[in-house]
Structures are given as C-alpha cells and as structure tokens.
Amino acid sequence: MNKQASLFSNIKGDFSSGLVVFLIAVPLCLGIALASGAPLFAGMISGIIGGLVIGFLSGSQLSVSGPAAGLTAIVLTAITKLGAFDIFLLSVVIAGALQFVLGLIKAGTVANYFPSNVITGMLSAIGIIIILKQLPHAFGYDAEAEGSVAFIQADGENTFTALLSTLNHISIGATVITVISIFIILYWSKIPKVNLVPAPLVAVIAGILLNYAFSGNEVLALGSNHLVNLPVPSSFSDFIGQFTLPRFSEIGNKEVWISAATIAIIASVETLLNVEATDKLDPMKRYTPPNRELKAQGIGNMVSGMIGGLPITSVIVRSSANINAGGKTKLSTMIHGSLLLICAALIPVLLNKIPLATLAAVLLVTGYKLCKIAIFKEMFRNGKYQWIPFVATVVAIVFTDLLIGIGIGMAVSVLAILRGNMKSSYYFRKEKYQTGDSIRLELAQEVSFLNKASILLTLDHLPNDTTVVIDAHKTAYIDFDVLQTIREFKEIKAPQKNIKVILTGFKEVYNIENTPANTVEEHNRQSSGHVHTIAAGNHKELLKQLQLN
Numbered sequence: 001m002n003k004q005a006s007l008f009s010n011i012k013g014d015f016s017s018g019l020v021v022f023l024i025a026v027p028l029c030l031g032i033a034l035a036s037g038a039p040l041f042a043g044m045i046s047g048i049i050g051g052l053v054i055g056f057l058s059g060s061q062l063s064v065s066g067p068a069a070g071l072t073a074i075v076l077t078a079i080t081k082l083g084a085f086d087i088f089l090l091s092v093v094i095a096g097a098l099q100f101v102l103g104l105i106k107a108g109t110v111a112n113y114f115p116s117n118v119i120t121g122m123l124s125a126i127g128i129i130i131i132l133k134q135l136p137h138a139f140g141y142d143a144e145a146e147g148s149v150a151f152i153q154a155d156g157e158n159t160f161t162a163l164l165s166t167l168n169h170i171s172i173g174a175t176v177i178t179v180i181s182i183f184i185i186l187y188w189s190k191i192p193k194v195n196l197v198p199a200p201l202v203a204v205i206a207g208i209l210l211n212y213a214f215s216g217n218e219v220l221a222l223g224s225n226h227l228v229n230l231p232v233p234s235s236f237s238d239f240i241g242q243f244t245l246p247r248f249s250e251i252g253n254k255e256v257w258i259s260a261a262t263i264a265i266i267a268s269v270e271t272l273l274n275v276e277a278t279d280k281l282d283p284m285k286r287y288t289p290p291n292r293e294l295k296a297q298g299i300g301n302m303v304s305g306m307i308g309g310l311p312i313t314s315v316i317v318r319s320s321a322n323i324n325a326g327g328k329t330k331l332s333t334m335i336h337g338s339l340l341l342i343c344a345a346l347i348p349v350l351l352n353k354i355p356l357a358t359l360a361a362v363l364l365v366t367g368y369k370l371c372k373i374a375i376f377k378e379m380f381r382n383g384k385y386q387w388i389p390f391v392a393t394v395v396a397i398v399f400t401d402l403l404i405g406i407g408i409g410m411a412v413s414v415l416a417i418l419r420g421n422m423k424s425s426y427y428f429r430k431e432k433y434q435t436g437d438s439i440r441l442e443l444a445q446e447v448s449f450l451n452k453a454s455i456l457l458t459l460d461h462l463p464n465d466t467t468v469v470i471d472a473h474k475t476a477y478i479d480f481d482v483l484q485t486i487r488e489f490k491e492i493k494a495p496q497k498n499i500k501v502i503l504t505g506f507k508e509v510y511n512i513e514n515t516p517a518n519t520v521e522e523h524n525r526q527s528s529g530h531v532h533t534i535a536a537g538n539h540k541e542l543l544k545q546l547q548l549n
Contacts, residue, residue: 010328016198017327018335020362021064021318023204025051025336026343026351027228027359028317032067036075038085038310040231041242043067044344045309049300051337054312055330057296060288063278064318064333065300067310068270069402071263075310078259087256089246089305094260096301099268099294108290111272117386118409119277120379121393125405126316127370128398130363132159137360138178140171142226151399159398173220174357177207181361200325200362207358222355230348239345244308263301266403267313271297273406274314281323321366389413418450438467438523443505447478452485459489464497469523473505483510 025047033043050065058065079088102108136142141162151159181203188199211227214220233239250256275288293314300312322332343351379387393409400408439462444451462468470486472478490501504520506512 007329007331011331013326013328014332015335016201017322017325018332019339020198020200020325021322021327021332021336022339022343023200023354024321024359024362025064025066025318025340026230026354027356028069028315029067029340030229032069032072033310036067036072036310037079038075038088039242039244039308040229041344042085042244042308042310044230044340045243045307046304046312048337048340048344049304049307049309050312050315051333051335051340053303053337054296054300055333055337057292057299058288058330059292059296060275060278060314061284061286061329062282062319062323062327062332063275063288063293063314064322064336065271065297065312065314066318068267068313068315071267071270071311071313074259074262074266078263081255082250082253082259084247085308086244086247087250087253088259089244089308090248090250091256091259091263092305092309092311093246093302094257094305095263095267095311096298096303096305098260098264098298099301100298102264102268103291103294103296103298106291107268108272108292108294110269111276111290114273114276114406114410115389115413116280117379117382117390118393118406118413119273119280120375121390121409122273122397122402122406123277123280123316123320124371124375124390125394125397126320126402127367128394129159130317130367130370132163132398134360134363134367136162136166137356138174138364139166139169140174140222140226140357141166141169142356151401171222171226171357173211173214173217173222174226174355176220177210177222177355177357178361178364180210181207181358182365185361185365198325203361204354204358207355208353211353211355222357224352226356228351228354228356228359230344230351232348232352233345242308246305263311267297267301267311268294269406270403271314273402274316274319277316278314278319278323281320283323284328317363317366320370321362324366324369385416385419389416438469440469440471442471442473443475443478445474445476447475447482449479449481452479452481455482456485459485459493462497462499464499467500467502467523468494469502469504469520471505472503472507472510475505475507478506478510483512487512 026044029043029047030040031043033040036043046067050067054065075088078091079085082088082091157165184203184206185199188194188197188202211222214222231242233242271293272290275290275293279286279288297312297314304310304312318336322336325332327333379390389409389412392412393405396408397405399405441455441458447455459468486503490503493499494501502515502520502523503512504514506514
C-alpha cells in the first residue's frame with residue numbers, strides 16, 4: 001500500500017481496528033467523564049465527535065481523538081469554578097474557536113521543536129502507565145475510574161499504592177478472564193483460518209462468555225462494578241435528553257474565557273505531541289500537517305461543546321491501540337466513532353456485559369508494545385545526550401502527568417543540548433615542535449553565545465609560554481560575545497602569561513585583525529608532522545592532554 005492510500009483501501013483491517021478501539025474507548029470515555037465531574041454521557045459525546053468529525057477532518061490517518069485524561073483536573077476545576085456544566089460547555093466552544101484560529105495562523109509548527117528523545121520517552125512512559133494503571137483492573141480491583149493517567153489518583157491513592165491495594169482485592173474470576181484474554185490476543189493470529197476474526201474481539205466475546213459461565217459461582221462471578229457501565233436510556237426522548245446546550249448568556253463571563261484559553265492551549269499542545277508520537281509509530285511513516293490538525297480539533301471541540309461533550313484531543317492510548325490492531329487509514333477512527341454512537345443509542349445493555357478485565361488485557365498488550373526493553377536499549381546506544389532526556393521524560397511522566405513530564409523532559413533536553421553545544425564550539429590540537437608547545441583551536445561552523453563559556457574556560461587555562469592558534473576558516477557565524485572574548489584574550493590576558501596568539505581565517509566583518517599570512521605559514525611549517533591529538537573542545541580534556549604530553 002502506498003502512503004496516499006484511499007479511505008476504503010483497507011476496509012477489513014480498518015473495521016477490525018475500529019472495533020478494537022471502540023471497545024477500549026467506551027470505558028475510557030466514561031471514566032474520564034466521571035473523573036472530570038461531568039455527566040457520563042458527555043464522555044461518550046466527545047468520543048463520538050472525536051471519531052466522526054475530527055477523524056474525517058484530520059490529516060492524520062491513524063490518530064484517534066476523544067476525551068483526554070490529561071485534561072480531567074482542568075475540566076473538574078473549570079466546572080466547579082463556573083458553577084454549572086452548561087456554562088462550562090460555552091468554554092469548550094470558545095476553546096475550539098481559539099484552536100481553529102491557532103491553526104489559521106500556523107501555530108502548529110511548534111510541534112517541529114519537540115525533540116525525538118522526548119517524544120519517544122512520552123510513548124514509553126504512556127506504555128508503563130497503561131500497564132501500571134491496568135494491572136488493578138486485570139486482577140479485579142476497579143476502585144479507580146478508568147481513564148486516569150495521573151500519578152495521584154482521585155481516590156487519594158497513587159499508582160503504586162493502588163497496586164499494593166490490589167493484593168487485598170484480587171478477584172479470581174477477573175484474573176482468569178485477564179489471563180485467558182491475553183493468551184487469546186497473543187496467540188489467536190497464529191491459528192490458521194480462524195485468525196480472520198480479530199483477536200481482541202475474540203477476547204471480548206470470551207470474557208463475556210466466561211463471566212456468564214461464572215455467574216453461579218460466588219468466588220468467580222463478577223459484580224456489576226467489574227463491568228462496563230454505560231448509561232441506559234429508557235426511551236428515545238430520554239436518549240436525546242442526555243445532550244446539553246451551552247449557556248450562551250454567559251459569553252461576557254471573564255472566567256469562561258480564562259477556562260477556554262487554558263483548555264485551548266493545553267489541548268493543542270497535547271494534541272500536537274500525541275499526533276507526532278502517532279506518526280512515529282506509523283509503520284508507513286506518514287506525516288500529519290499540524291496546522292490542519294489544530295483546525296480539525298478546533299471544529300471538533302466547537303461541535304462537542306455545542307451538544308454537551310467534553311474537550312477533545314488526540315489520544316495516544318487509543319491511537320497506539322489502533323495501530324497495533326492493524327489500522328491503516330482514518331476509516332478506522334471513523335468506524336470507532338460510528339460504533340460509539342450506535343451502541344450508546346441502541347445497545348448499551350450489551351456493552352455493559354463486557355468485563356473490565358478483558359479490556360485491561362487489551363491495554364496491557366498495547367502498553368507492553370510501547371515500552372519494550374528494546375526501545376530502552378536503542379536509546380542507550382544513541383549516547384547520553386539522547387538517553388538522559390529520554391529517561392528524564394519517562395520518569396517525570398510516570399510520577400506526575402503527561403504535560404508536566406513533557407515540560408521536564410524538554411528542559412533536560414535543552415540542558416543536554418547546551419552542554420553538548422559548549423563542547424562542540426571548536427576542536428583543539430596540541431602540536432609539539434622545536435620552539436615549544438602550540439595549541440590549535442579550530443572554531444566550528446556556528447559559534448553562538450552558548451559556546452562562550454567553553455572557549456573562555458579553555459583560553460583561561462592555557463599554560464604560560466605557549467603559542468595558541470585560533471582558526472576561524474570553517475566558521476559561517478561567530479557571536480559578538482565570543483569575538484569580544486577572543487579580543488580581550490589576545491590584547492590583555494595573553495601578554496600577561498607570555499602566550500603568543502595567532503589568529504587566522506577571521507572574516508573582515510568580525511573586525512578582528514588576522515595574523516600576517518607569512519607568520520602563519522612559518523608556524524605551520526615548523527609544526528608540520530608533529531600533531532599529537534585532535535578532540536572535541538573542552539578545557540578539562542585540553543588540560544588532561546597537555547599533562548600527558
């Protein structure tokens with residue numbers, strides 16, 4: 001299949017993946033709505049809009065949008081502060097409009113500045129969180145609402161204390177269903193002929209049948225709190241009554257606009273991060289236009305707010321599940337949205353028979369694929385400037401939440417870049433020849449103010465009675481502060497230490513006088529054939545080399 005595959009080029013695979021994402025999305029939508037202090041049906045609305053509206057408008061082939069766990073605290077605070085859910089809905093509509101404007105002014109290009117090690121760290125952290133959060137559900141401890149990804153949970157526990165609490169609430173029936181479901185997901189595709197039916201669907205059916213078989217046994221049977229819990233309308237009018245309109249009379253409320261701006265900014269950043277992460281997971285390596293994504297998300301949030309839904313973002317948990325289930329085009333996310341609508345309206349009773357343990361099994365396998373040991377090994381092979389920000393991002397997200405963790409990862413990545421930049425501002429070369437020691441500093445192509453500290457430290461640590469050659473032939477740009485440092489060294493510091501300074505290759509615009517060519521040539525002739533070492537510029541390494549020679 002080429003990268004421009006049409007919407008209906010992978011109907012079978014996309015229907016299968018859409019079905020899997022739909023089954024996972026139901027408890028996530030409900031759990032996020034519950035954690036946000038919103039009506040449960042609001043979560044379903046945002047899932048439906050995320051699948052149908054954003055899925056259709058988005059430029060991403062694999063990203064799945066819906067209510068975001070990362071926004072639960074913000075939504076809960078906004079609803080509480082505004083005092084009514086319908087007033088909050090107006091904030092969602094305005095937030096969507098702001099996102100659309102951000103797309104128009106091409107603010108989505110900020111996504112290009114997120115380093116790959118931070119994005120990879122985010123994916124691995126999400127995988128770890130999925131596993132840690134789903135283990136209690138896998139063993140039948142369903143105290144925490146589905147959809148939470150924050151370290152501190154709404155019930156007062158944290159991710160790890162919840163695991164310890166699980167030991168006191170193990171359900172044998174749920175555990176058996178989880179183990180069998182994982183076995184089916186891993187090995188169903190290896191069985192000839194029957195593997196045409198997607199493994200997660202088989203696992204869901206098996207979970208329902210197992211729980212039905214356990215119904216007469218007090219030890220194995222699962223209670224309603226261990227099953228999907230979708231609202232069941234008693235009539236069509238009751239179903240329509242679950243939709244809520246925003247209160248437009250509050251358009252002048254300052255708090256409405258503050259909440260809207262907060263949601264727009266955070267939802268946009270989270271979406272851009274998740275879309276870029278999804279593109280990295282895409283086997284076909286397709287690119288999602290970030291500005292088009294912001295416009296699609298803006299329209300989706302406006303529609304969601306208009307009919308009673310929660311704020312929407314691209315969601316990596318559902319997106320990665322979509323990819324793992326074999327999704328290839330945006331048809332899969334649209335199918336997931338269609339199934340949410342159909343089942344919420346027509347067959348919620350059937351969905352309410354699905355054990356949460358089965359869905360936990362699907363997510364456990366998805367989480368494992370995101371944080372395999374091979375990913376960590378690869379990052380370590382890439383060097384410390386890659387793996388240190390990667391590890392910092394993973395740890396920070398696991399112990400805080402998505403956006404805080406990303407911020408910490410970005411900060412560590414910037415510090416790593418600064419440190420690496422300091423060391424790459426020049427190369428030094430120690431030369432030994434008859435008249436004494438000589439040090440050559442070859443400036444890099446770009447020498448910014450970030451390199452000033454490294455160059456200054458090196459010049460200050462040069463020993464007395466030496467010759468230093470500062471070569472700028474390869475440079476395209478030298479920062480003014482660095483030029484000033486070199487001038488001061490030549491005119492003031494070098495004479496005090498009896499250091500001879502040879503400047504060569506400096507452009508006229510730098511306003512630094514080069515050493516006469518005949519002097520440079522004479523120096524080169526004398527030092528020819530006596531080069532002992534070449535290494536990245538670092539004053540500590542330079543001193544070490546000087547001591548060795």
